[in-house]
Amino acid sequence: MSGATARLTDLGFAAGWRAVRMLPEPAARRVFDRAGTWAAGRRGKGVRQLTANLRVATKERLGEAELDELTVRAMRSYARYWQEAFRLPSMDHRRIVEETELVGLEHLERVRNEGRGLILSLPHSGNWDAAAIWFIDWLGGPFMTVAERLQPESLYQRFLDYRESLGMRVVPLTGGERPSSTVLREWLDDGGSACLLVDRDFGRAGVPVTFFDRPTTMPSGPAVLADQTGAAIIPSTCQFTGRGWRIVFHPEVPVAGPGRLRDRVAGAMQGVADGFTASIGEQPEDWHMLGRIWADVPPDPGPP
Template identity: 70%
Template sequence: MSGVRARVADRLTDLGYAAGWQAVQRLPEPVARGAFDAGGRWAAGRDGRRVRQLRANLRVATGGRLSEDELADLTVRAVRSYARYWQEAFRLPRLPGERIVADTASSGVEHLEKARADGRGVVVALPHSGNWDAAGVWLVDWLGGPFTTVAERLRPESLYRRFLDYRASLGIEVLPLTGGARPSSAVLREWLAGGGFSCLLVDRDLGSGGVPVDLFARRATMPGGPALLAAQTGAALHPAVCRFTDRGWEFAVRPEVPVDGPGRLRDRVAAAMQGVADAFTQDLAVRPEDWHVLGRIWADVPPDPPAGERG
């Protein structure tokens, strides 16, 4: 019976996403935006565990400098930013690509241009900030073709396929983190060795072999895959951050983080990922509310206690 209940729950989850996806796309844009913003305020007010984890993470990201009221206000803005991401995720396939490109402010593109002119592949290392799907639309337009990325396999499988189709409609080629016909790392190596671009979200370590880094002056782990791929293929490793603007989106690319040179590969990978963490520390501080981290980032930073128990 438990297997039947799990299948029914998976089916209901998929149907719920499908219904929401269609409904939001049919709504006028101002109505959808207002509804999700109100939902974000409501979710922040509920003070659930994920919101309290977000609050604790933001305290670290702001160096503990904010008062309790300022931190509360930042947390509300952060949940509203996360709600904006989902509203746009549901609607993005309906938005003209020309509009997304026109409303995206980009910086540091000269770094990508140099790597491309040299015939090198590029690994863009990103945190979960702003709208990385909108940045993907901008990058597909700039490249004149697709780039690759890796996504965690969701349950149910039908929901995972729905997200694959969604990103494919934006021109993004998605590889499954697990369960693919070939290991995603092997496919990425071939793609990068041929001069392709890949974008990888790296501020959450989903495996067990993460690289220790200092992120906002506190020990965390990040997957070492981006630096390892760059070292193995000769690709350029570039940190980048996505942010929201009043009009649209921002995509900021940082200079290349070197992975070549003397020393053991393990040490060079660790040093490169620390360089990525340093770039994140600097760039996420510009608009910390756009960093969507409702999960645990630092082992020693649990969720804040409920509002009634906070001193």
């Protein structure tokens, strides 16, 4: 990205944050809903990859017309995420807490009652920033997460400030004063909680898993941290409801036990993938995966 393009990108996000907050919520939602429909109709590379991914997530049971309709709903869902992201700092956080439906909360409560740390492993689904507001309220304090460095640096700082304004503690994946894994381990050792997005293909650096019956990889970090600190891994999926939000918490994925660490880590991340498969499969339109996650699933062909 050239310096001029990077600067324009940052300015575009800054303008979006200001403009969307000024709109009444119904108007903002209509604008972004139309934008999602428009983006789906353009069928750019990301949208075509989303369609290919949704074909796998629905186990190829949909006809092409139904799949196209699902892609439109998914892009509207993705647009809703961005509309809410721009508005969250000025939204009533109490409303978000009250309008968030919870499935499987007992899995979190059991871990908290045991005094252990929590690692919520999430896919790119629904609005994880809104879920963060609920989680911080439930914890009574911050949790830690990791952020990849965006270009330009000013845009990365803008997102860093945004997420910290919601109450998160954010550490950079690379380029920090200390390795992010070290900072996370110390935080979890003290009984803290962390949220980590993990539905991405890590290639040779990742752990092999089966996701929707196809091989891919996921990062080993959550399982390694759980083994080091005794924290619990809880696969968690965010979804949208009509005007609110839903978080689905799955049972703890075990890591401790006999056998080699490598095998236990692989087993734990397979458990995470299985949890994602179940909840994404129930509401696939909220899975915003516009990137390639399976090596053998390229984007659908472009327009002729």
